[in-house]
Amino acid sequence: MSGFFTDPGEIIVSQRNLKVVVIGAGMAGILAGIKLQEAGVKDITIYEKADRIGGTWRENTYPGLTCDVPSHHYTFTFERNPDWTRHLPPGAEIQAYFEKVTAKYGVDRLIRFNEEATRAEYREGRWQLDFASGHADSADVLISATGVLHHPSYPDIPGMSDFQGNLFHSARWDHSVPLDGKRIGVIGTGSTGVQIVSALAGRAALLEHYVRTPQWIMPVENGFFSEEQRAAFRDPEVLEKAMDFAGYNAKVDAYTQAIIDDQSEGAKGLAAACLQNLEESVSDPVLREKLRPTHKPLCKRLIFSPDYYQAIQRPGAELVTEAIDCIEASGIRTRDGQLHELDIIVLATGFHADAFMRPMQITGRNGTTLETVWADHPKAYLAITMPDFPNFFMLNGPNGPVGNFSLIDIAEHQWHYIGQLLDRLRSGEADEICCTRQALAKFEVDRTEAAKKTVWFHGGCHSWYLDSRGVPASWPWAYSRFVKEMEAPRWEDMECVSHAS
Numbered sequence: 001m002s003g004f005f006t007d008p009g010e011i012i013v014s015q016r017n018l019k020v021v022v023i024g025a026g027m028a029g030i031l032a033g034i035k036l037q038e039a040g041v042k043d044i045t046i047y048e049k050a051d052r053i054g055g056t057w058r059e060n061t062y063p064g065l066t067c068d069v070p071s072h073h074y075t076f077t078f079e080r081n082p083d084w085t086r087h088l089p090p091g092a093e094i095q096a097y098f099e100k101v102t103a104k105y106g107v108d109r110l111i112r113f114n115e116e117a118t119r120a121e122y123r124e125g126r127w128q129l130d131f132a133s134g135h136a137d138s139a140d141v142l143i144s145a146t147g148v149l150h151h152p153s154y155p156d157i158p159g160m161s162d163f164q165g166n167l168f169h170s171a172r173w174d175h176s177v178p179l180d181g182k183r184i185g186v187i188g189t190g191s192t193g194v195q196i197v198s199a200l201a202g203r204a205a206l207l208e209h210y211v212r213t214p215q216w217i218m219p220v221e222n223g224f225f226s227e228e229q230r231a232a233f234r235d236p237e238v239l240e241k242a243m244d245f246a247g248y249n250a251k252v253d254a255y256t257q258a259i260i261d262d263q264s265e266g267a268k269g270l271a272a273a274c275l276q277n278l279e280e281s282v283s284d285p286v287l288r289e290k291l292r293p294t295h296k297p298l299c300k301r302l303i304f305s306p307d308y309y310q311a312i313q314r315p316g317a318e319l320v321t322e323a324i325d326c327i328e329a330s331g332i333r334t335r336d337g338q339l340h341e342l343d344i345i346v347l348a349t350g351f352h353a354d355a356f357m358r359p360m361q362i363t364g365r366n367g368t369t370l371e372t373v374w375a376d377h378p379k380a381y382l383a384i385t386m387p388d389f390p391n392f393f394m395l396n397g398p399n400g401p402v403g404n405f406s407l408i409d410i411a412e413h414q415w416h417y418i419g420q421l422l423d424r425l426r427s428g429e430a431d432e433i434c435c436t437r438q439a440l441a442k443f444e445v446d447r448t449e450a451a452k453k454t455v456w457f458h459g460g461c462h463s464w465y466l467d468s469r470g471v472p473a474s475w476p477w478a479y480s481r482f483v484k485e486m487e488a489p490r491w492e493d494m495e496c497v498s499h500a501s
């Protein structure tokens with residue numbers, strides 16, 4: 001059987017013209033737009049609620065914004081970027097990369113901006129869509145590419161609205177507020193808080209970092225690529241040799257093995273490097289103890305930083321580990337009664353990681369709603385499909401691999417899988433495809449059992465990896481297993497319905 005997606009070189013036997021709607025024009029939606037066009041799908045619309053592409057990289061613009069995945073590994077495999085200026089890609093360069101790719105592959109023509117999908121319902125074999133603007137559309141296939149971390153989580157600190165200075169979430173940075181010479185409090189010590197503190201040290205008159213749970217910090221180099229290097233990287237062979245893409249994937253696999261087995265050599269190596277970084281980088285023993293985490297490294301998403309420990313030791317920077325009592329008109333009051341007077345408070349307090357495409361209301365076959373299926377927690381077979389939601393496929397949906405590696409790579413593998421489902425629909429072999437209930441139920445049991453063996457579960461911390469039951473929601477196996485699963489669907493796990501039969 002030849003197919004559009006699986007064997008592009010063979011004779012095309014497909015007849016059905018599918019109309020495909022993609023929700024979201026971030027990295028994953030752009031990928032879908034490229035791959036659908038490449039496959040010859042003619043009727044594609046990508047709906048984007050904002051007025052620009054970019055997702056995470058559009059919404060996050062905070063000072064110091066960087067991706068901790070090495071630049072050359074944070075690209076589409078089919079569109080490398082010789083022009084990265086640094087070893088770790090700055091947020092603005094990532095946004096520019098996606099804008100360039102969107103234009104180069106003609107994806108911009110497919111996007112309708114300022115259209116927020118509010119409802120999708122499967123009726124009479126098609127997805128019927130409603131938008132906040134009043135616009136309506138329908139599609140044979142609906143692809144959700146709405147991202148993972150995009151609903152800011154605001155802390156429940158009393159008095160936040162009383163603050164007379166400027167207060168904003170890291171993902172809603174107010175660029176009209178001057179920073180130099182100001183007294184700034186940053187709440188939160190995830191990757192975001194650490195990057196912001198590193199960028200603002202030396203600029204603020206006073207920089208207070210409010211840390212409830214200290215984090216392990218993995219040292220990383222973030223040098224510049226020279227002009228000569230960038231010129232040389234235009235040759236794909238030079239780039240391949242310099243970056244060793246296959247070797248990097250082996251490292252990603254070892255990293256995921258370390259999460260599964262904290263006694264593995266990889267886990268021990270990472271733990272030793274974090275410990276050495278703390279011991280050698282922080283000279284004041286009191287500060288060092290305040291910065292020492294009590295949980296195991298990798299329990300939370302590991303923080304890679306070239307300069308946080310240096311930043312927090314600069315004059316004007318202060319670590320505050322005393323718990324926050326409340327926010328008042330002039331600053332933050334800690335439990336010891338001290339009032340910390342501030343001009344700006346930044347909430348680097350993370351995101352609601354369980355929202356995915358919600359608050360969009362999605363109703364599948366026979367009136368089955370997403371809210372019912374996800375009543376206890378978000379779930380999807382192999383992170384891609386759900387029973388009773390035919391022809392609805394997710395990129396970076398729940399239970400997929402999320403960690404210190406490239407989500408672009410993850411989405412490409414997922415597309416390889418989804419493409420094969422679309423092949424069946426286009427060839428007319430099936431009119432409706434989704435996983436069976438049994439397949440999802442078994443996946444859930446296996447996934448939950450495996451999740452409870454990971455360091456995310458038993459490492460002594462709380463993190464956004466955990467669902468409402470305290471079970472890690474991310475892919476709990478090795479990266480290599482994910483890659484293997486994405487090679488080809490197990491058709492016995494799929495319900496393929498033909499309307500003709």
Ligand code: NAP
Nearest residue numbers: 066067068155188189190191192193212213301348349350
């Ligand atoms: P996060 O990892 O969820 O961290 C949130 C921080 O806010 C934690 O330190 C948390 O403390 C703190 N916090 C929350 N509520 C608080 C309260 N009421 N009082 C005091 N502290 C409070 O969020 P994030 O740093 O934005 O990162 C989210 C994810 O985005 C990352 O894990 C990563 O996946 C992604 N990210 C990636 C990069 C990158 O370089 N690739 C950069 C930035 C972000 P507790 O730990 O005590 O809960």
